[in-house]
């Protein structure tokens with residue numbers, strides 16, 4: 092008889108979700124965590140970054156209050172106060188992810204590094220545990236690019252950024268993806284000089300039509316954006332640190348943040364000992380998130396590399412994975428992961444939300460039968476009233492009006508994501524949204540107006556007018 096029904100490595104969003112389900116169902120579960128309970132999302136990711144962005148937004152709102160006829164003084168940034176707010180947000184949420192809570196659920200929590208020593212055995216905390224099933228949820232860490240000179244310098248990653256005691260004077264950020272852009276705007280609004288060095292295009296995965304308002308906003312906040320930047324070396328500088336670009340430019344700053352992507356935390360897991368196939372992208376699984384080579388083992392969260400789909404680093408994906416694993420591993424029901432309706436939001440101001448694939452991704456996948464619908468946020472009464480009417484809703488549908496993908500840029504764009512995710516996920520026709528009664532005035536109405544655009548040409552067609560004319564003559 093094995094010691095454990097389920098062994099879970101990693102108490103981040105993915106491991107905690109799987110543990111809660113398995114322990115809740117009365118199984119014998121052990122959760123191994125070598126660092127902070129809650130993993131990246133709580134301690135070094137979503138929560139501190141959104142808390143910092145909220146403080147930054149308050150500063151920006153004070154600066155732009157003049158649009159309402161209010162003249163407020165330039166906000167004074169108390170960095171210790173900002174840090175307290177960030178730490179307070181983490182501390183408030185921490186009990187949900189705590190050892191005590193998971194122990195109370197019936198799980199054994201082992202605060203130690205775990206590694207596989209055989210196909211059905213894990214070692215952790217000085218003990219060996221045999222298991223029926225194991226879930227690898229060890230997450231991902233910031234990539235350190237092979238830039239000459241970088242290795243010996245005191246660069247920052249998401250794991251060190253939020254514990255900085257001093258406010259950076261000039262923060263240089265490598266990478267203009269979600270981490271780079273969110274942190275660039277947050278720090279610029281909180282009074283730091285910020286330079287973003289992006290090798291390609293900022294927000295490279297996002298719909299190109301969403302970029303102009305974001306770029307303009309970042310520049311208005313004072314962020315210096317260098318796109319197409321090739322960094323050839325890094326070196327110490329009297330200010331702190333300097334990077335050299337291929338074109339000869341030298342940029343010196345007080346701090347350097349690496350935000351050039353994530354790499355799965357595979358080292359030290361003993362995957363070879365358990366025969367768990369993996370690549371540099373993560374643990375190779377099928378679409379039920381089960382290891383392709385050790386059928387006792389599943390992978391969840393950032394470390395999972397489901398065949399044909401690839402890794403996705405989002406907290407809501409961790410919950411999605413836990414649901415799939417519960418179905419497949421615990422209930423032995425068929426389960427198949429799909430990202431067709433997956434939402435993602437970059438929480439800059441304006442936000443960029445993408446639900447399902449972009450138009451470019453659909454075209455690259457060979458879809459030609461696409462209808463594109465747009466609605467400018469300049470036409471949205473609520474945003475006009477709030478003095479923030481900038482942005483766009485873009486919907487991509489098939490010929491029959493079934494939503495395939497939605498892109499939104501604008502204030503609070505992420506709040507529309509749920510509506511579109513539901514439509515794509517449940518395969519609802521656009522008429523469901525076009526015919527819905529939404530409260531006035533809300534930004535969501537822009538989504539309804541974009542959906543209605545699918546029917547407008549039909550509604551205004553000469554044939555329709557003729558029929559209405561005839562009907563009108565009936566007694």
Ligand SMILES: Cc1cc2nc3c(=O)[nH]c(=O)nc-3n(C[C@H](O)[C@H](O)[C@H](O)COP(=O)(O)OP(=O)(O)OC[C@H]3O[C@@H](n4cnc5c(N)ncnc54)[C@H](O)[C@@H]3O)c2cc1C
Nearest residue numbers: 101103104105125130131132136205230392393404405406
């Ligand atoms: C700055 C930043 C902002 C983000 N913002 C958002 C956001 O707004 N929305 C969103 O959806 N996503 C966001 N993300 C992504 C999100 O944080 C991750 O997708 C999510 O936290 C991944 O969870 P996980 O459980 O897979 O891994 P992790 O949270 O990394 O957890 C894995 C855990 O495993 C532990 N571990 C590793 N190896 C071992 C071992 N051998 N033994 C024991 N323990 C081990 C680690 O210590 C870690 O605690 C953000 C990420 C970052 C970095």
Ligand SMILES: NC(=O)c1ccc[n+]([C@@H]2O[C@H](COP(=O)([O-])OP(=O)(O)OC[C@H]3O[C@@H](n4cnc5c(N)ncnc54)[C@H](O)[C@@H]3O)[C@@H](O)[C@H]2O)c1
Nearest residue numbers: 236266267268269270271288289290350351352404436437
């Ligand atoms: N709001 C959110 O949901 C949120 C926020 C932050 C992070 N995340 C998750 O974390 C993941 C990682 O974020 P990220 O921003 O670190 O990675 P990313 O892979 O999304 O973006 C990295 C960027 O760095 C650029 N780059 C790569 N090498 C470079 C180099 N040497 N010099 C300059 N630029 C370089 C790339 O072109 C890319 O634009 C995201 O993809 C996302 O899944 C989500």
